[in-house]
Amino acid sequence: MEKLITILRERGYKITPQRRAVITAFLESDKFATAQQILDRVRETNPDMSLDTVYRNLALLVNLGVISEINIRGKDGNIYELITTEHHHHLVCLNCGKAECLDFCPINCEKLENASKNGFNITSHSLEFYGYCYNCRTTG
Amino acid sequence: MEKLITILRERGYKITPQRRAVITAFLESDKFATAQQILDRVRETNPDMSLDTVYRNLALLVNLGVISEINIRGKDGNIYELITTEHHHHLVCLNCGKAECLDFCPINCEKLENASKNGFNITSHSLEFYGYCYNCRTTG
DNA sequence: ATCGCTGCAAACAGTTTGCAGTCCA
DNA sequence: TGGACTGCAAACTGTTTGCAGCGAT
Numbered sequence: 652m653e654k655l656i657t658i659l660r661e662r663g664y665k666i667t668p669q670r671r672a673v674i675t676a677f678l679e680s681d682k683f684a685t686a687q688q689i690l691d692r693v694r695e696t697n698p699d700m701s702l703d704t705v706y707r708n709l710a711l712l713v714n715l716g717v718i719s720e721i722n723i724r725g726k727d728g729n730i731y732e733l734i735t736t737e738h739h740h741h742l743v744c745l746n747c748g749k750a751e752c753l754d755f756c757p758i759n760c761e762k763l764e765n766a767s768k769n770g771f772n773i774t775s776h777s778l779e780f781y782g783y784c785y786n787c788r789t790t791g
Numbered sequence: 792m793e794k795l796i797t798i799l800r801e802r803g804y805k806i807t808p809q810r811r812a813v814i815t816a817f818l819e820s821d822k823f824a825t826a827q828q829i830l831d832r833v834r835e836t837n838p839d840m841s842l843d844t845v846y847r848n849l850a851l852l853v854n855l856g857v858i859s860e861i862n863i864r865g866k867d868g869n870i871y872e873l874i875t876t877e878h879h880h881h882l883v884c885l886n887c888g889k890a891e892c893l894d895f896c897p898i899n900c901e902k903l904e905n906a907s908k909n910g911f912n913i914t915s916h917s918l919e920f921y922g923y924c925y926n927c928r929t930t931g
Numbered sequence: 932a933t934c935g936c937t938g939c940a941a942a943c944a945g946t947t948t949g950c951a952g953t954c955c956a
Numbered sequence: 957t958g959g960a961c962t963g964c965a966a967a968c969t970g971t972t973t974g975c976a977g978c979g980a981t
Contacts, residue, residue, distance in 0.1 A: 665935060665980050686970080701938050706971065708936095742911045751911065755902060762897040763920075770925025771882045771891065778918040780903075785910025805955050805960055826945080841963050846946065848961095 652678055655717060662715065672697045673708040677718070683750050740777075744784040751784065792818055795857060802855065812837045813848040817858070823890050880917075884924040891924065 655674050656666055664670075676692035677684060684692075686705050693700045712718045740753045756778075763773065795814050796806055804810075816832035817824060824832075826845050833840045852858045882891040896918075903913065 663935095667936060667980070669937070699938080702970095703939085703972080704937060710972095742913065744911075757899045757902040758918075759897045759899050762895060770928070771884075771920075771922055772924075772928055773882065773920045773922040775922070776918065776920040778898075778916065780911075780913045780916040782911055782913040782915070784912075788910070788912055803960095807955070807961060809962070839963080842945095843947080843964080844962060850947095 655712075658715060658717065659711075664711070669693075669697065669700055669704050670708050672700060673705055674712075677709075677712075740779060742780045742782065742784070744782065744787055750779075753780070795852075798855060798857065799851075804851070809833075809837065809840055809844050810848050812840060813845055814852075817849075817852075880919060882920045882922065882924070884922065884927055890919075893920070 652674060656671070659670070660666060672693045673689060676689045680688060680692065686702065686709060689709070690700060690702050690705045693705065709718065713720055740756060742751045742753060744750070758776070758778065792814060796811070799810070800806060812833045813829060816829045820828060820832060826842065826849060829849070830840060830842050830845045833845065849858065853860055880893045880896060882893060884890070898916070898918065
């Protein structure tokens with residue numbers, strides 16, 4: 652938390668209560684959240700918070716490279732997550748919508764090299780697995 | 792083309808000129824298209840076509856399991872693609888936005904089994920690679 | 932006292948829906 | 957002929973932007 656605040660301060664950004672609240676809510680959301688989820692959480696303590704501010708602060712954090720936006724199938728908007736040093740992927744539950752991190756990358760890099768030989772220079776990839784989490788499978 | 796028409800007919804759907812045009816345009820789009828791209832193409836021959844109809848027909852085809860919607864990073868909407876019998880992935884050029892198909896799945900399935908052992912039942916996955924295609928690399 | 936940040940409201944883009952008229956089967 | 961399909965317009969969702977005032981530095 653203070654680490655993020657320090658980064659912002661160092662780069663000349665002001666530390667407003669709203670900004671603090673967004674960061675706090677974000678860190679509390681278990682690394683995954685949509686803008687709306689963050690707003691809901693922030694409003695528990697800052698009822699006047701606006702969604703715009705959430706978006707603006709998330710965008711700022713994305714620009715600073717602190718968090719990232721990921722694509723999850725579904726229409727409820729983009730999901731933001733903390734950038735960790737490790738490149739990783741997600742298991743997304745089709746029932747409850749929760750995402751878990753995968754702690755390894757199951758991509759076969761040798762095969763990938765081949766694709767690059769066709770002239771395509773791969774710089775990144777996004778990989779999400781869909782299915783049903785333990786909870787939903789056993790209680791559904 | 793006629794195969795799709797037959798499927799529709801068999802299920803009791805009417806074959807309207809608009810529906811034909813959407814299917815034709817879709818097949819011509821090299822298997823990838825956004826709703827808007829299909830509309831643009833359709834309008835070359837059917838200038839009165841509306842975007843709603845494109846959406847409705849794409850949704851119908853998705854429901855019939857004939858085409859699918861895929862997530863590509865970017866804000867210009869969902870991309871639809873023909874379902875082929877082969878499960879496959881895409882190389883998406885960050886410069887021109889074009890997508891190419893990958894003819895194999897570079898996912899290491901053994902490792903994946905492990906994840907499932909944590910209680911998560913994986914039913915599908917989406918994987919997109921981002922980078923720069925030959926054209927953009929050499930002419931950019 | 933700045934100048935960035937905020938809330939508000941309005942604008943956006945992509946998509947969906949209600950409705951009255953059209954047209955395929 | 958009748959129900960499915962269409963175009964239009966309006967609604968909706970997630971997101972962005974313009975603006976005037978507020979507040980961290």
